[in-house]
Amino acid sequence: MKKRLIATIPFMLAGCSYYNTFVERMQTDTLQYQCDEKPLTIEQSDQKNRVKFVYDNEYLSLTQGLSASGTRYTDGVYVFWSKGDTATVYRKDRIVLNNCQLQNPKH
Template sequence: MKKRLIATIPFMLAGCSYYNSFVERMQTDTLQYQCDDKPLTVTQNSQKTMVHFVYDNENLSLTQGLSASGARYTDGVYVFWSKGDTATVYRKDTVVLDNCQLQNPKR
């Protein structure tokens, strides 16, 4: 009996890990921005430590970085910076998406 219980523990732990990642995916915010040139859809995890979006046919995942004001996320090349209902995307210190306005913001 003990051997059977010990054999099932890894499966139970794997199930917990899968469940936690499933819950994380379910608890994301999808933010719709309208920028100068085009729309931008950004997903943000529940802890607000990461954002994901597609730019120039690249799937980008940026982690939260230091910011004096607003929220700043970066992967070392791209930066997504938001403050209030506006956002800007940079690529190597060059603005690539500007004047991004959040559509239907939560109040």
């Protein structure tokens, strides 16, 4: 009996992990931007405290930081800054995606 219980624990833990990923995806908004350089797809957490996106073949996860105006997310290297329906992406204080315009904004 104990062997069966011990054998099922990894499957139970894996199930929890998949469930948490599923719930996180359900609580995510996907925002589409058109930037001067290329399109940008942002996944924003339901709590609005984190954004995720792919840039330069790298999956980035940025947390919300301080901003005097608009909303700013950073991981210490990249910054996603948005205000209204526009956004800009910086890498080490250099603009890498400029004039990003939100497509089909929700009003």
